[in-house]
Amino acid sequence: MTGDALEPHPIVRLLDKPSADFTAGDLVQAIEQLGLRQVNLRYVGGDGRLKTVAFPINSREHLIEVLTRGERVDGSSVFAGTDPDASDVYIVPRHRTAFLNPFGERPSLDVLCSFYDDAGKPLPYAREQIVRRAAEALSEETGMTLEAFGELEYYLVDEPERIYPVEEERGYQESGPFSKHQRVREQVLGHLCAMGVALKYAHGEVGNILEDDRQLVQHEIELQPVPVEQAADNLVLAKWVVREVAHSHGLEATFAPLVSGKGAGNGLHIHSRLVRNGASTIVGKEGINDIGRRLIAGYLAAAKALTAFGNTVPTSYLRFADGDESPEGICWGMKDRTGLVRVPLAWGGDVLAGMIAHANPGNTEPVPEPATDPQTVELRLGDGSADVHLLLAGMAVAAKRGLSDSGSLELAERLSTANHDDFERLPTSCAESADALEADREMFESNGVFPGALIDALLVGLRETDDAPLVEKAAKDDAAREELIRRHWYVG
Known part of the structure; x- marks a missing residue:
């Protein structure tokens, strides 16, 4: 429990638990209670900037899949020098980073992701994995x-x-x-x-x-x-x-x-x-x-x-x-x-x-x-x-x-x-x-x-x-x- 009446993070207040303890189930609960309509998976690209993949929420099952498994992306378009023949990589959500997007047209939940290669190992040249x-x-x-x-x-x-x-x-x-x-x-x-x-x-x-x-x-x-x-x-x-x-x-x-x-x-x-x-x-x-x-x-x-x-x-x-x-x-x-x-x-x-x-x-x-x-x-x-x-x-x-x-x-x-x-x-x-x-x-x-x-x-x-x-x-x-x-x- 957070126990802090001045906590500014609305999901922390709603769930009454620190963000470090968020799970996929917690985020589904927050989305349902807040009436959100979209999930944005975000990651830091090879140029150091924030990137976005937007997912409409089609069903509860679809939502759980997105928040748990993440998505496959083209690494060769994200990181310079990646071989296009072996460029498929995964982005997996880090639930503790979730926040409400204050800018989108539709009320959305955003989550930062980490990169993994085709064998499920941390992608060596992904920025968040290096640090x-x-x-x-x-x-x-x-x-x-x-x-x-x-x-x-x-x-x-x-x-x-x-x-x-x-x-x-x-x-x-x-x-x-x-x-x-x-x-x-x-x-x-x-x-x-x-x-x-x-x-x-x-x-x-x-x-x-x-x-x-x-x-x-x-x-x-x-x-x-x-x-x-x-x-x-x-x-x-x-x-x-x-x-x-x-x-x-x-x-x-x-x-x-x-x-x-x-x-x-x-x-x-x-x-x-x-x-x-x-x-x-x-x-x-x-x-x-x-x-x-x-x-x-x-x-x-x-x-x-x-x-x-x-x-x-x-x-x-x-x-x-x-x-x-x-x-x-x-x-x-x-x-x-x-x-x-x-x-x-x-x-x-x-x-x-x-x-x-x-x-x-x-x-x-x-x-x-x-x-x-x-x-x-x-x-x-x-x-x-x-x-x-x-x-x-x-x-x-x-x-x-x-x-x-x-x-x-x-x-x-x-x-x-x-x-x-x-x-x-x-x-x-x-x-x-x-x-x-x-x-x-x-x-x-x-x-x-x-x-x-x-x-x-x-x-x-x-x-x-x-x-x-x-x-x-x-x-x-x-x-x-x-x-x-x-x-x-x-x-x-």
């Missing part, structure tokens, strides 16, 4: 679970407003009427909460860009920590909901790393922590402990290769070159926004109690303790072009190496911004990113996490852009820059 294998390999070796969440940035594009026009680079947590599209943000929040996506907050971001014929207004959604498999799914769902809500308002949404010749781009910062038996293992009485430092060292050691998953288009590297709050070097610091890894402020203990008492004189209520220490480690590498399942899988692989490598603590010490300020840089192009991935591919392929054929395909894709000359030209030529931005507008 699952990475998480399992980490847990099996360390006994710890990697939890994560993203800070998802995006722009909404509209006609300029005459009243309360946007002020450039002044959008951070702005309120209406200076803030634009607050209704869109609130609708996105509502839909995601009802779908079971754990959220922290949403707000306006720094990026306000005013051009002759349009205004671009940046927003951010910050999610809550969950196991990395779920964190990846949540980010894909969040992008889908943002686009659907924006489209319903006649607006265009973009997650592109750069959206204009001026102003901030869209990052995708990923926070993470290691947990054992519900308790964080990365903090001690003095803050970040040795396990936390090993986690940081793992990310930094793999940083160049991780760009192959988190920074997949030429404008990713233009964004790095622009500076601002994009990472400047392969280093880390406490509360430092210039490094690749940041240990953000985490309130707690006497500090928290003192603030609450000062803000609320006379308050005698006890200060609630979070179930898990809120301290995270923030990897500031990714942007809106990231293949989020591969990025999170790569982070789990890097975390495992950091925890096991005898030199991790020394590396963390050496790459701390507290010690010096001259650090190695990230790749400057997709081609350099491919070189870094190729150099580290053995790490990602170990434990069967990343299939070798997938790594090969990623290398080919990154190198085919031949982007080093493009990036160099776009850095100096406004027209070339704009053309490159438009070419990579609908990423992620």
Whole structure:
């Protein structure tokens, strides 16, 4: 039983059980009681986007069959490089992911699926299977679970407003009427909460860009920590909901790393922590402990290769070159926004109690303790072009190496911004990113996490852009820059 009167997920409320315990029979019951008319099986394709197969409900027997067995699909149309002669694969519903579709013409139940091959084995190159294998390999070796969440940035594009026009680079947590599209943000929040996506907050971001014929207004959604498999799914769902809500308002949404010749781009910062038996293992009485430092060292050691998953288009590297709050070097610091890894402020203990008492004189209520220490480690590498399942899988692989490598603590010490300020840089192009991935591919392929054929395909894709000359030209030529931005507008 959930016992939470504020639970936003309507199926959880209806069944009075947590979504992790949903069965096919539970979903049939929900469909009958809610009068739903359609089931949508959804999966993440080889391009990282959400796909859909829609099923009308013909009978109870048909409904049970769809929700239990799933369907057969053409893998060669989903994943590049698949042999058309052996491309039939299965998608099987994961009942715990079920939610009510807030957008369809007909009231529908949607369920995310996992891929399996013709022998019933997990499909090696399916996105959800890769991140699952990475998480399992980490847990099996360390006994710890990697939890994560993203800070998802995006722009909404509209006609300029005459009243309360946007002020450039002044959008951070702005309120209406200076803030634009607050209704869109609130609708996105509502839909995601009802779908079971754990959220922290949403707000306006720094990026306000005013051009002759349009205004671009940046927003951010910050999610809550969950196991990395779920964190990846949540980010894909969040992008889908943002686009659907924006489209319903006649607006265009973009997650592109750069959206204009001026102003901030869209990052995708990923926070993470290691947990054992519900308790964080990365903090001690003095803050970040040795396990936390090993986690940081793992990310930094793999940083160049991780760009192959988190920074997949030429404008990713233009964004790095622009500076601002994009990472400047392969280093880390406490509360430092210039490094690749940041240990953000985490309130707690006497500090928290003192603030609450000062803000609320006379308050005698006890200060609630979070179930898990809120301290995270923030990897500031990714942007809106990231293949989020591969990025999170790569982070789990890097975390495992950091925890096991005898030199991790020394590396963390050496790459701390507290010690010096001259650090190695990230790749400057997709081609350099491919070189870094190729150099580290053995790490990602170990434990069967990343299939070798997938790594090969990623290398080919990154190198085919031949982007080093493009990036160099776009850095100096406004027209070339704009053309490159438009070419990579609908990423992620």
